[in-house]
Amino acid sequence: MRAAFFCIAMLSWACAAIAEPDTTLTTPHRSAEAYTQPYASVSDPASRQTFQAGRTLFRQVWTIDGGEDDRFSGLGPLYSRFSCIACHPGNGRGFAPDGPTQSMKAMLVRLSVQDTQQRILPHPVYGDQLNEFGIPGVIGEGIAQLEYQTMPVTLAGGEEVILRQPQLRFSELAYGPLDNVLTSARIAPAVFGLGLLDNIPEEEILRQAQRRKPAGIRGRPNMVWDIAQQKMVIGKFGWKANVPNLRQQIASAFHGDLGITSRLFAAPNCTVTQTTCLATPAIKSPELTDQQLDEIQFYLAALAIPQPAAPTPATQRGAALFKQAQCMECHTDQLRTGQQSGIALLNQRTIHPYTDLLLHDMGEGLADNRPDFSATGREWRTPPLWGIGLAKKVHPEAGFLHDGRARTLQEAILWHDGEASTAKECFKNFSREERSLLLLFLESL
C-alpha cells in the first residue's frame, strides 16, 4: 500500500524521458541483425578488415588441436561450448533450458566453495565453471540441468503472471561429488555497445554510486582483479560486475567456456586433480594469439547500439511510468564515456545504456548466494537495457535476468526485489494499461 501511494505521489513530477538517439553511435537496423552492425564510421579498409577478422573469430566453431589450419584450434581440454555465438546467438542474449530434459545451450554454471576462513575460492576439483564437454580422451565434468517451480503473482486488476524459480541439479559428475558447492547459473548477455561501456571511467561509476537516490536504493561498485594491471579496479562486465574490462571479459570467456588459453589466462582450464586434462598437450601457447584477441576486442567494441524506435505518445508515457516507478534510479539513462578507447568515436560521448554499472541488492528471490569479489550473493550489476526490445527478434528464445528464468520483460520486472522492491510494487500496482505502456517503452529500446 505504501509503495502504491509513493507511485501516485510521484506522478505529478514524472515526465517522459526518451533520449534522442545519437546516430553516430547507433544503427538503424531493428531486424534480427540489429546487434551485428558496426558503427558507420568503421568503414576504412583497415578497420573493416579488423572488424571482419574479429567477427570470423566470434562466429568460428573452434576445434581441438591438430589439422592443417591451426588458427582456430585449441578447444578444451574441457569446454562448455565450441563457439562464441553458441551462447550469444545473433550477438544477443542466451537462454535457459525449459526443463531438465533440455541441455544448457546458451548458459553456464559458475562454481565455488567457501573455505573455513570464509574466503570464496574455485571448487578444488571442478574449478570455477562446470564444463560439460571434454575433447576426446578427456571426460566432460558432468551435466547441469534446470528444473522449475512455478509461482503465481497477482497484479493490480487481477492479472496473474506465472514466474518460474529455477533449481539447479547435476548428473553424470565425472570427477566426484560436488558437495557444499556454491553455484550460479548464468546466461550470456548481448554483446553490442561494449566498447562504450568499457570506456566508462571509474570516476563516472563512482559518481553514480554517490548520486543521491530515494530511500532504500544504494548501489556500489564491485572491486575486482585486473590481470593485466595486477591490481584491484572497479568491475564493469559480468552479471556481478566481476570483470574489469572488455579484454579480460573476452579472454575469460575463451578460457572458461571454450578452454582456450590467451596471454591473460595462460594455463589450461584444468584443476590439479584433473590429471588427464592437465596431461593433454597444447600445440601452441597461447591458443588465442594477442592479434586474435585484439581483433575480437575491436569487433565487439565496434558493434553499434540499435537505434530505439521513434518515440510515440505511448512510448513516451511508458518512459514516464518507467521513471515514476524509480526504475531509472538504477537503470540510469545517461553516462559519460572517458577517452581511453582506441576507437576515437567512442571517446567523450554521452550514452544512454540504462545502467549505472553498480551492484544492487536484488533480494532473496534472485540471490545465488555465491559472492564474487565484493559482490554478495544477493547483489547483481544493473544490466544495460539498450536494445533490449529486440532481444526476442534476434533470438526468439532469449531469456532475461542472470539465469534466464524470466521469459518476458514483465517476468523480469516481477523478480526485482531488495533495493528494487519499490519499483516492483509500483509496477504491480499500475493499471494493466500502464504496465503495457511501460513494457512498450522497454520494447522500443
Added chain:
Amino acid sequence: MTSRHILASIFNKLLLGGGLLLASLATTAAEKVVVMTSYPQEMISQFETAFEAQFPQYRLEVLWKQSSDALTYLNQHPGEVDVYWTPSRQNFVQLAKQGALQKLDAAWIKSPTNLHGTLLNDPQGYYATTEIAGLGMVIAPVAFDNAKLAYPEDWQDLTQPALQGQVAFPLPARIGFASGLIDAMLRGKSWSEGWTMLTRMTLNAHFIENGSTFITDEVSAGRAMVGITMDFFAASAIAKGAALQYIYPPVVAYSPAHVALLKQAPHEEAARAFAQFTLSPVGQELLFTPDIRKLPVDPAVYAQRPAGYFNPYATPARPDEKVRDVTEQNILNAYFEATLVKHQALLQSLFVNLAFARHLNRDTANINALEQQLLQPLLPEQQLFTAENTVRFQSGLADDRKALIQQWSELAKARYQSVANTLQTILTSP
C-alpha cells in the same frame, strides 16, 4: 507422482538455501552420439535442439573438424566418431572406398539419385545427401536500378562492361563453397565460349578470398553490385533485413552435403537415430529455418516450404547436365586462378589499351586478333584433363601440382606479355 517428480521434490527441499547445493544426485545418463561436422554453429544448434527434443535419451556431442582435417582424424582415431555429417563429398567417397562406413537403411532415403546432373546419394548406399545448397548471384537491386541496368539472369550477364569492379567473385580454388562454380559456368558452352566469358568476367571481378558472409557483406555495403555466393548466405541476409535479391541462373552449381555412419561407431543406436533424423521430414524441414536456409533433399517437404523458397526439383532439366567430378573441378579451379586471376591487373590493363588503340583507329584487324588471343583458352580441354594431371590432383603430390600450376601461369604470362609487346608497338607507331 513419477520418480522424476519425487526426485524434483527432494531437490526443491535441498535447494531452499538458494545457490548452495548440498549434494549431487545422479539421474539417468543420456547416451551420447558423437557427430563430426564442419557445419556452422547456427546449423548445429538447430539440429541439436530438435534432435534432443525428439530423442531425449540421446545427447549430441559435436566434434568439429574442417573437411580438410576430417579424414586424417577419422583414420587416426577409429572407434571415436559415430556419424560424419558435412558438406564434403570427396571425404565420403574416400571413407566409403576405405571401408570405413556402414550402409544406411535405404528406407531413410527419400531423395532421387541425382539432381540436374549432381549425384546425390552413394549408389552403394554408404552415404546419402541430407541437404543441398545452390550457387548463384546476389544483387543489390537498388544499385542496378540506379545504374539503369537490367538485373543479371545468367552467368554471361556478369561480363557486361558496366559491371567492372562490381562483381564480388569468390576464388573457387580457395573457397570451398565455390568449388563447383567454374564447372557450372562452363556447362552448356563450348570450351572456347566458356573461357571467353570467364576472361571477360575476370575483368569485372573483385575477387574474394574469404568465405562465409563476406560476399553478401560486399554487396549490401555497396562495394559490389553483384556477388556470387551460396543461396543460404544470401537468404539468411535477406531474411534478416538486408536489401538484397538472390538470382538462380539457369545452370546452378549444387553442393550436396552428406551423412554417413562410421563402421566402428561406438554408439550404434544413437548414431542411427541421428543419421535418420537428418533425413527425416522433421530434419529436412529444419533446413527452412531462417538461420539455416538450405535446400531439403526430400522432394516431399517442399510442400511445407515458406513462400518464395526455391525448389530445385521444380526447375526444368537441361540437355547438358553433366557435372564434372571433384578432381576435374579442382583442376579447372587451379587453372582458372593460374591463368586469369593471377594476371587480372595485367589483363585489365591490356583491355584498356586495346580500347585505346581502337579509339585511335590503329590497325583494327590486328587489334581484333590480339583481343581474340586474350579471350581464347590457353589449352584445349583434353590437354587439361589428362590422366597425368588427374593423378597430380588426386594424390598427395603437392610439389608436382604446384609445378604444373606454375607452368600454366607462365604460359599465360607469356601470352599476355606477347600481346602487350605487340600492342605497345601498335600504340607507339606513328
